[in-house]
Structure formats: C-alpha cells, structure tokens
Amino acid sequence: MIGERIKKLRLQHGMSLTELAERAGVAKSYISSIERQLQTNPSIQVLDKISEVFNTTAENLLKEDDDVTNVIDSEWMTILQEAIDSGIPKEELKKFIEFNKFKQGK
Template sequence: MDGEGEKVIGDRIKTTRKARKMSMEDLAVQTGFAKSYISSIERGVQSNPSVHFVESVALELGVSVHYLIQGTAEEANGFLDEGWISLVTEAINSGLSKQEFREYIKYKEL
C-alpha cells in the first residue's frame, strides 16, 4: 500500500473511534498498542500498519478488517448481525465493561 492508502485507513480508524466515543488512550489500552503508534497511523505518518494492528483495532471498534482497508459502508454496518448487536446492547445497558466481557470469554475457554 502507498502512503495515501495508510492515511485512508487512519482516517477510518479515527472516524470510527470518535463515533464510538472512544479516546485514543482507550483504544491503546484495549489493543495493547502505544497511543503514539495509533496517532501516527491516524495521521498517516506511519505507513504499512501490521495485519495484527488492523485486526486488533477492527475488533475493538466493532468493524471488519475489510472496512478499515476498503471502506465499504456495507461492511461497517454488516459486521455484527442483529443478534450480536442485541447482545452487545444488552451487555452495555447492564453495565458490563469490555474487560469484564473479555474475562468471561477467557473463563469460558478454560
């Protein structure tokens, strides 16, 4: 990908992050990537983000990797089906944090 492609990915990350009312710090903590690295991607300064980075960010933002790379609206809106959206909404409304949800999933895997 050229630098312009990276800027577009960065723009999509930033726009989606802000739409989710998530700070750059929140995204950094949840993905394990440095805030400065995320900032450099969002600003298009850093080129060639790793697949691991794009996958981690997509997961935390609730969008597909395809959306971050290609930018199709269908992918952004169609990542979660209605059942998942309902489950996530119910969890949020009950006060369940992302960390608590992660811990539950890890517990179930044991």
Template sequence: MAWRPRSELETGAQIVSGQLGKTVQRLRKAYNLSLSELAEQSGVAKSIISQIERNETNPTLATIWRLSQALDVSIERVLASAEDEPFVEKLGRAETPMLVSDDGKVRLAIIGWIRTVEWLQWYDLKAEAGGALESDAHQRGSLECLSVLSGEAEVEIAGHVEAARAGETLRYRCDRPHVIRAVGREPLHATMVCIMKAAVME
C-alpha cells in the same frame, strides 16, 4: 479470503492506504473512544494509533487486526475505503420495473431500492384522467405519502376522500384498502412513498 493475525515478531505486509487513518479515526469516534481508551482495548500504543490516524505510518496486519478487534469490525472493513468513495447506481428505463393497470390508464414505476422493500417502498405514479390505483391494506402501522407533481389526485380510505393538487402532499394510513384516482382533466404525475412497519398511529 479471511485475514489472519500475524506475530509481532513478523514484520508482515505493510498497508499503504491514504484512507486507513480516516477509517480508524471515524470508527473510534463512532464508539466515542479516546486514543488512550482504544490503545488500552487494542494493546496498540497510543502514539502508534495517532500516527495511523494521521497517515504517518504503515502499520502491520497484526496491528490492524488488533484495532479491528477492539473496534468490533472486520479487518476488511478497517481496510476498506468505501465510506469515502461515492456510491452511485444507475438504472436505465428498461431496467426499472413497471406495473400497468388492466385498463392501461395507470403506470406505476418501481423506483425504490430492492434492499429496502420490506420497510420502505417508493414509486413514480402516472395516470390518465379517470385512472385509479386500488390497493389492498398493507401491514398494520404502514404510512403512505403521495406528492403530486402535476395534475390532481384524490385518495379514498374507508369512505374518507381527500384531494391534492400539484405541489401538495397527502400522508395517510395505508393499512386498510385505499384508492388513488386521477381527477380533473390533466394526467396525474406523483411520487408515492410507502413506509412499512411504521409506528402505529392511534
């Protein structure tokens, strides 16, 4: 439901929120505005804005609407306190997508956030000795980071091979076919982050 501005002649509903002042102050500072500048742009008295930021007054919806217009954000965002609340999302093992190679030697858990998949992907990689993850080229400029947690990995790109042991990280262009192999006797465990649309490396 969209909020509507009310006339100054109407008292409107009083907003009681311990987070409102912090939110207005944070947005004002984000735009690098002084109290006087925000007052001039919003038409709300400087003293009132100061009281709002210190949570010493409960402004009407009309006042909040004027501030939201001056700060170029929705009134819902001004009223929201999500910025000061922790964001926690938990996925169980069964809810984490898992890719398994045809030979069963490589397991790739998709632990990245689906909302970032177009520009950032990250995985938990586990492979038995001798297992290999073959990947096609990603879009031009993409970069991959492989951090080995245990075991030993070998990355091959365009005929070039580089190895990494536990505690080491390989960063490489992945905009060409590449292969990650588990070498040595121990299973490989690593995290893999792919940065899509990265700056083209010349």
C-alpha cells in the same frame, strides 16, 4: 485512508486515543501515527486488534469507500450476543422486529 477511517470509528464510538490503545493493546503513539497518516502501512496484526475493538474486521478497515457507518457498535454486538446466548431463535427476533415496525407504523 486507513488512518482517517480508524479515527472516524474511534470518534463515532466516543473513544479517546488512549482508550482505543488500551482496548486494542497497541501503543497510543502508534495509533496516533496511523491516524495522522505518518504510518500508512500498519501490520495486519495491528489492524486485527483495532478492528476487534470496533466489532469489525481488518478487511472492513481497509475498504476504499469511506462509509464506515455500517459497522455495528460494540453495544449492539453485546445485545445481539446476549440474545443468542439466551437461546432466542433468529425467527423470534425477526418476528419481534417486524412487530416493532408494525407498531411504529400506527
């Protein structure tokens, strides 16, 4: 259910209901009603606002599977965006990851 997925993401991000509501610009009571399954058909606009907070898409929130652990948290997205903005090419980042894997293997 969509409400369960939103609540799971919110808790994984260590966010209170109030914080999610403020960040998404959606009424706290409305998000609460979604999480408690009282509102089972939220608008796509609301889902878009909530999904932006979690750096995902409304489509990912609507997926039937319960695996929301693959959603990238906001800190990782910020780090990745900083790498992109600083001009680090993808190949350099891939080399760094491979080097790091190599180091950890020893």
